[in-house]
Amino acid sequence: MAVDLLNIEGLKELEHQGPVVMVNLMRFRERSLDGDGSGWDAYLRYSALTVPMIKARGGTLLWTGDAKAVALGEPDHQQWDYLALVYYPSVAAFVEMMTSPDYENRCDPHRTNGCAEHVIICTSEAYSKFKVGSIPNLK
Secondary structure, eight states: OOGGGOOHHHHHTOSOOSOEEEEEEEEEOSSOTTSSSOHHHHHHHHHHHHHHHHHHTTOEEEEEEEOOOOSSSOGGGOOOSEEEEEEESOHHHHHHHHTSHHIIIIIHHHHHHHEEEEEEEEEOOSOOTTSTTOOOOOO
């Protein structure tokens, strides 16, 4: 689950060069691996360090929320505790942050200590009701 699982090659192969939103799905450990509180506590330490790094690269935290229930799909295979939507101006900004020594040495240990599983899905906008003139092409 560490940064060595980052799909750098797959991200570099994306044709999309504009802004992206990373959908983060997290399942927390009962206890942090370092013994300092719960998995949630470790994740809060991770967030406190990571959000300024995101902002320094032109990104922002858009939304976070507790995962309540699987509404469609196999519930046994999709148990998540929390999710976060994070905007980055480019895939390159995301990769640069994730591969920085500061992230790897200061942030990632807290993420690893707190998260039993953490999946990040790279998305690009297809439609947004919040963007002026963004009516989808309905063919």
